[in-house]
Amino acid sequence: MNKIEVKELYAEYSDKDGKFLALKDVAFNVREGEFVSIIGSSGCGKSTLLGVLEGIIAPSSGGAYIDGQLITGPETNRAVVFQHYSLFPWMTVRKNVAFGLKQAKHDLSRSERYAISDVFLKKVGLFGFEHKYPFQLSGGMQQRAAIARALAMDTDILLMDEPFGAIDAKNRANMQELLLSLWDGDGNSKKKTVVFVTHDIEEAIFLSDRIIMLTNSPGQIAAEFDVYFPRPRVHSAIREASEYINLRNKLMAIFYDENIGISANEEYAI
Ligand SMILES: Nc1ncnc2c1ncn2[C@@H]1O[C@H](COP(=O)(O)OP(=O)(O)O)[C@@H](O)[C@H]1O
Ligand SMILES: [Mg+2]
Numbered sequence: 001m002n003k004i005e006v007k008e009l010y011a012e013y014s015d016k017d018g019k020f021l022a023l024k025d026v027a028f029n030v031r032e033g034e035f036v037s038i039i040g041s042s043g044c045g046k047s048t049l050l051g052v053l054e055g056i057i058a059p060s061s062g063g064a065y066i067d068g069q070l071i072t073g074p075e076t077n078r079a080v081v082f083q084h085y086s087l088f089p090w091m092t093v094r095k096n097v098a099f100g101l102k103q104a105k106h107d108l109s110r111s112e113r114y115a116i117s118d119v120f121l122k123k124v125g126l127f128g129f130e131h132k133y134p135f136q137l138s139g140g141m142q143q144r145a146a147i148a149r150a151l152a153m154d155t156d157i158l159l160m161d162e163p164f165g166a167i168d169a170k171n172r173a174n175m176q177e178l179l180l181s182l183w184d185g186d187g188n189s190k191k192k193t194v195v196f197v198t199h200d201i202e203e204a205i206f207l208s209d210r211i212i213m214l215t216n217s218p219g220q221i222a223a224e225f226d227v228y229f230p231r232p233r234v235h236s237a238i239r240e241a242s243e244y245i246n247l248r249n250k251l252m253a254i255f256y257d258e259n260i261g262i263s264a265n266e267e268y269a270i
Pocket of ligand 1: 013014015020022040041042043044045046047048049217
């Protein structure tokens with residue numbers, strides 16, 4: 001069953017210099033519980049697409065649907081994690097997580113919110129840090145807190161915009177494994193439908209059921225790939241697998257050679 005449907009989506013920005021087309025005729029579906037990555041070069045329209053799904057950017061034509069309903073604004077059935085830590089600096093980590101819960105679930109008491117917050121902080125390895133302020137945590141820990149906040153809301157849909165983009169390689173690999181383990185859900189949270197934006201091919205392959213590659217601006221769908229590797233996935237096992245290496249090479253070849261990728265931008269610029 002499709003959870004998300006994007007149909008003939010165009011998005012444009014207007015400013016004093018005129019109109020700028022960011023997304024052109026984008027159409028795809030995401031099944032319930034599926035993990036889909038959107039990859040493409042910087043400036044190709046990935047964040048714009050996520051903004052449409054979040055409900056903060058209005059399409060210029062076409063549209064996006066959740067459970068068959070046209071998205072017309074933000075709603076609490078989806079949670080968002082950005083690259084730049086979106087925690088409130090004046091709130092402790094626990095209060096930050098509890099704040100997300102307050103938006104999503106109005107009927108909880110404060111002590112219930114704090115109890116749920118602590119459950120999710122424990123899951124992301126931040127137990128013992130609940131009374132710290134964001135500035136007292138490393139970047140990776142802040143991002144764990146942002147993920148805890150998004151997961152605690154227990155939404156059907158999780159929208160992630162390069163959430164590990166600013167994290168060093170080793171922590172990044174740990175965060176990817178953590179995300180997959182949490183995505184599955186358990187007694188405290190349901191399995192999520194995830195749309196994950198990245199410009200990192202290896203990250204997209206490791207995480208996803210399916211990868212949608214966008215062209216350079218204006219973003220159009222260039223190609224789609226299914227990723228069949230069995231789950232659970234761990235880096236140590238996957239990076240040696242010949243299927244993984246083949247898929248990575250194939251995606252990289254398309255990304256570079258067809259001049260739709262990040263480095264291609266620089267390498268082929270005339
Ligand atoms: N508010 C805006 N006004 C005008 N142009 C914008 C605005 N936001 C983004 N853009 C332009 O739209 C294109 C797509 O941006 P974005 O979706 O942020 O790309 P990505 O996330 O893939 O890097 C870029 O060329 C960007 O400069
Ligand atoms: Mg972006």
